[in-house]
Amino acid sequence: xxxxxxxxxxxxxxxxxxxxxxxxxxxxxxxxxxxxxxxxxxxxxxxxxxxxxxxxxxxxxxxxxxxxxxxxxxxxxxxxxxxxxxxxxxxxxxxxxxxxxxxxxxxxxxxxxxxxxxxxxxxxxxxxxxxxxxxxxxxxxxxxxxxxxxxxxxxxxxxxxxxxxxxxxxxxxxxxxxxxxxxxxxxxxxxxxxxxxxxxxxxxxxxxxxxxxxxxxxxxxxxxxxxxxxxxxxxxxxxxxxxxxxxxxxxxxxxxxxxxxxxxxxxxxxxxxxxxxxxxxxxxxxxxxxxxxxxxxxxxxxxxxxxxxxxxxxxxxxxxxxxxxxxxxxxxxxxxxxxxxxxxxxxxxxxxxxxxxxxxxxxxxxxxxxxxxxxxxxxxxxxxxxxxxxxxxxxxxxxxxxxxxxxxxxxxxx
Amino acid sequence: xxxxxxxxxxxxxxxxxxxxxxxxxxxxxxxxxxxxxxxxxxxxxxxxxxxxxxxxxxxxxxxxxxxxxxxxxxxxxxxxxxxxxxxxxx
Numbered sequence: 065x066x067x068x069x070x071x072x073x074x075x076x077x078x079x080x081x082x083x084x085x086x087x088x089x090x091x092x093x094x095x096x097x098x099x100x101x102x103x104x105x106x107x108x109x110x111x112x113x114x115x116x117x118x119x120x121x122x123x124x125x126x127x128x129x130x131x132x133x134x135x136x137x138x139x140x141x142x143x144x145x146x147x148x149x150x151x152x153x154x155x156x157x158x159x160x161x162x163x164x165x166x167x168x169x170x171x172x173x174x175x176x177x178x179x180x181x182x183x184x185x186x187x188x189x190x191x192x193x194x195x196x197x198x199x200x201x202x203x204x205x206x207x208x209x210x211x212x213x214x215x216x217x218x219x220x221x222x223x224x225x226x227x228x229x230x231x232x233x234x235x236x237x238x239x240x241x242x243x244x245x246x247x248x249x250x251x252x253x254x255x256x257x258x259x260x261x262x263x264x265x266x267x268x269x270x271x272x273x274x275x276x277x278x279x280x281x282x283x284x285x286x287x288x289x290x291x292x293x294x295x296x297x298x299x300x301x302x303x304x305x306x307x308x309x310x311x312x313x314x315x316x317x318x319x320x321x322x323x324x325x326x327x328x329x330x331x332x333x334x335x336x337x338x339x340x341x342x343x344x345x346x347x348x349x350x351x352x353x354x355x356x357x358x359x360x361x362x363x364x365x366x367x368x369x370x371x372x373x374x375x376x377x378x379x380x381x382x383x384x385x386x387x388x389x390x391x392x393x394x395x396x397x398x399x400x401x402x403x404x405x406x407x408x409x410x411x412x413x414x415x416x417x418x419x420x421x422x423x424x425x426x427x428x429x430x431x432x433x434x435x436x437x438x439x440x441x442x443x444x445x446x447x448x449x450x451x452x453x454x455x456x457x458x459x460x461x462x463x464x465x466x467x468x469x470x471x472x473x474x475x476x477x478x
Numbered sequence: 479x480x481x482x483x484x485x486x487x488x489x490x491x492x493x494x495x496x497x498x499x500x501x502x503x504x505x506x507x508x509x510x511x512x513x514x515x516x517x518x519x520x521x522x523x524x525x526x527x528x529x530x531x532x533x534x535x536x537x538x539x540x541x542x543x544x545x546x547x548x549x550x551x552x553x554x555x556x557x558x559x560x561x562x563x564x565x566x567x568x
Binding site: 077248 | 483533565
């Protein structure tokens, strides 16, 4: 890419709109609103075609004109393009006609959708000349920054809540990153990182590089559309932590519509949260224009953000398209994890359980139509969050190594 | 005197100081105090209705004031107040 399609950064708050240079700026100095990447869509339209996309390698960079880099990507060159599965077994169980699973639980290299945003953020970090990067993470982001920063020869400082799942801590430390476990909830970690950034010139992927980072989430939407044969589904269900993924998937659909790649299909996007941390769903259900922050208490730790950065954006979007956001109990999350595994052979983490359980609830309540296409975005892998299943799963048969004992299992006891 | 931590976007107004002292007894009072020390800062912290901007989080001793008494949250000597942009994380 010799020329960039990024003009500058712009305050997303409509009443402000102040413009900024395309550096590591993330917040408007006037109103503290979030900055958005301002693309030259006219130029993109002239240069990007469906044929061009199809001719490229199957990774997230096949859509690179719509990602915020000024030069060729350098990090995460094999990430993205995860499977979209037609989930007929699950559809039958839920009583719906057309159901798909977008499975980012098998994302390369760290088995969650965070590989997408990190590929973009760290490519940008290298462009901007950072040698040290960091993040505040509920686990999946920690894994991805650890892996990708190491591969890209960047030093990394990764901040996590100290009560995180063991597998997510090991799955970060293994890469040799500096892992800082903070005694507090994610929102405490996040606040601390913002203060750390104030005195260190580092590239924090989800703070000062967040404007770029968040754009990586759009590739989930581009891929769903491409994998459906260049058609947007009628309904998409997405779990929400900060709310960024939901708003960016919706943006991806609007961009493909505006570029003329697809015919508008009045796609609706639905949010999913755990009841133990549901500031966005609670606001949507009560018609509040803003959310009230909460102290999270849920097994879905990857979604446990009580003070979501994009909460207001997500609420505005869901209200503007007359959509909805649901929440479910920890028991419903575990049941949904088992349901997805038993019907489709896909082991998702707790966050994926949240998505499916909320979808089920919204199908039953009529919010999600049974006769329209539905895509569930599964964001992470079940191998990372096994703790809640330990006492909820059928135990194996333990037998002596002889055929008689095995026959007892089959009920063929003589 | 309580200590107020100033975020990067506001440091141009505080002569690049990252920490300043205030002698006020509440968050509301702190904003008035900051304005008298650094004219123009109130407009950046508060919207046209005088309410704290929706994209700013304020913490007293690491606790979000929305879990305390909001703008009426008391501040004592030795307390630390942090002003943090809301757009971070996730």
